[in-house]
Amino acid sequence: xxxNFLLILLTVMLVGIPQLSxxxxxxxxxxxxxxxxxxxxxxxxxxxxxxxxxxxxxxFTDTETGLTSDIMRFDEEDGEGKHTSPTNIGIYMMSTIGAxxxxxxxxxxxxxRVKTTISSLEDMETWNGLYYNWYFTEDGSLMxxxxxxxxxxxxxxxxxxxxxxxEAYDELAEDALAIAHDMDYSTLYDFEENxxxxxxxxxxxxxxxxxxxxxxxxxxxTSYLAIGKGDVPSEHWWNxxxxxxxxxxxxQQTPQGxxxxxxxxxxxxxxxxYEDIKYVPSWGGSMFEALMPGLVLNExxxxxxxxxxxxxxxxxxxxxxxxxxxxxxxxxxxxxxxxDYSEFGVPEAGTEGYPEDGTVxxxxxxxxxxxxxxxxxxxxxxxxxxxxxxxxxxxDTVNVHTxxxxxxxxxxxxxxxxxxxxxYLHDGLIRDYxxxxxxxxxxEHLIEREEFSIE
Numbered sequence: 001x002x003x004n005f006l007l008i009l010l011t012v013m014l015v016g017i018p019q020l021s022x023x024x025x026x027x028x029x030x031x032x033x034x035x036x037x038x039x040x041x042x043x044x045x046x047x048x049x050x051x052x053x054x055x056x057x058x059x060f061t062d063t064e065t066g067l068t069s070d071i072m073r074f075d076e077e078d079g080e081g082k083h084t085s086p087t088n089i090g091i092y093m094m095s096t097i098g099a100x101x102x103x104x105x106x107x108x109x110x111x112x113r114v115k116t117t118i119s120s121l122e123d124m125e126t127w128n129g130l131y132y133n134w135y136f137t138e139d140g141s142l143m144x145x146x147x148x149x150x151x152x153x154x155x156x157x158x159x160x161x162x163x164x165x166x167e168a169y170d171e172l173a174e175d176a177l178a179i180a181h182d183m184d185y186s187t188l189y190d191f192e193e194n195x196x197x198x199x200x201x202x203x204x205x206x207x208x209x210x211x212x213x214x215x216x217x218x219x220x221x222t223s224y225l226a227i228g229k230g231d232v233p234s235e236h237w238w239n240x241x242x243x244x245x246x247x248x249x250x251x252q253q254t255p256q257g258x259x260x261x262x263x264x265x266x267x268x269x270x271x272x273x274y275e276d277i278k279y280v281p282s283w284g285g286s287m288f289e290a291l292m293p294g295l296v297l298n299e300x301x302x303x304x305x306x307x308x309x310x311x312x313x314x315x316x317x318x319x320x321x322x323x324x325x326x327x328x329x330x331x332x333x334x335x336x337x338x339x340d341y342s343e344f345g346v347p348e349a350g351t352e353g354y355p356e357d358g359t360v361x362x363x364x365x366x367x368x369x370x371x372x373x374x375x376x377x378x379x380x381x382x383x384x385x386x387x388x389x390x391x392x393x394x395x396d397t398v399n400v401h402t403x404x405x406x407x408x409x410x411x412x413x414x415x416x417x418x419x420x421x422x423x424y425l426h427d428g429l430i431r432d433y434x435x436x437x438x439x440x441x442x443x444e445h446l447i448e449r450e451e452f453s454i455e
Contacts, residue, residue: 067089067135070088083146086133093161127150130200132202163440167433198212214244215242217283252351262450285345287331288367295419302447366417373424393417
């Protein structure tokens with residue numbers, strides 16, 4: 001894996017992507033910024049990728065409902081999955097706002113698209129204002145055959161999308177915020193444990209037995225905005241595990257650290273270590289858990305001694321792990337595989353640790369843009385060399401051992417790519433919209449104050 005970049009030349013356009021030539025040199029990777037003279041080439045490549053990626057939302061979003069198909073598989077007959085989730089809806093609205101900012105669509109079209117989606121949301125069946133996991137895209141009806149489950153984390157991404165839409169387009173603000181404020185997260189909260197249940201099974205009439213107890217995982221988005229809404233107390237933030245207790249010896253490694261206290265809540269401020277890299281682990285060691293929350297939470301600027309620093313460390317671990325395995329590309333995260341969907345991660349980066357079998361997903365690279373742009377730049381080229389670039393941008397996965405490409409696109413993964421690019425090219429555009437609203441602004445001190453034990 002190349003470790004330094006002395007020269008980047010924009011050469012040709014092939015299948016819609018600028019091809020780049022790299023001259024290799026010695027030394028460590030340049031992280032956290034783009035060397036002078038290279039920024040234009042990087043921006044042009046990202047703009048080209050964004051245009052093809054957003055075409056997925058243009059072609060597979062129902063024009064009557066504004067709801068996007070969950071998946072399109074080109075490796076299967078009738079491969080379009082005409083169902084959608086709260087996460088897909090939220091990420092579609094944010095992607096559309098990003099597409100407008102990048103000049104892919106007009107402001108008028110963006111507003112109309114988001115307005116159509118919001119109109120559907122107003123008519124869709126909910127539970128305490130929260131949305132079910134699956135709806136048909138053609139009419140917004142409940143997909144009851146797949147169960148009637150209310151997911152804490154999926155609803156969080158919908159709320160986040162509504163907040164961003166309200167701040168981006170004043171003409172939609174009243175309707176978007178009305179839906180967001182009606183989403184009552186207190187109904188999923190365990191006030192004795194000060195933790196969220198994973199969700200609620202409406203058909204069974206019961207909350208899940210498990211709680212979302214790990215801090216450095218994707219559900220922290222919902223924890224944050226639920227505090228911002230006033231649905232749950234701010235002490236919830238400090239009641240999640242940074243690492244599990246030392247005596248829980250089934251976890252990946254014995255954590256190091258010390259006891260701390262914030263707002264009267266005492267907890268263990270622990271960390272793991274991979275080679276010389278210290279980090280607070282996620283559950284599975286995936287990029288998705290680690291960096292997706294940073295699409296809307298301004299962790300990179302507010303959490304310089306905490307979440308933002310830890311995001312950088314997880315990028316470092318992913319890159320180092322791939323180099324140690326002698327993989328040509330990196331990026332391990334849950335994604336589609338032929339005929340299925342599976343969880344992947346760097347096992348050592350997680351408390352439980354998802355398996356890793358050489359399956360790499362492009363969305364993981366884009367999530368890392370703010371932390372390692374040059375490494376992402378080269379990784380994009382490596383992924384392209386593995387024939388992963390198709391009609392809607394990057395296919396969902398490639399296995400580096402077999403070079404088998406999963407010719408499928410997921411709305412979620414397309415959305416993570418779109419929002420990551422929008423944030424990188426436009427100075428945290430989506431994050432800024434989220435934090436302009438009082439829901440996003442009110443809990444900022446929680447991110448600012450915390451110091452992880454990894455410096």
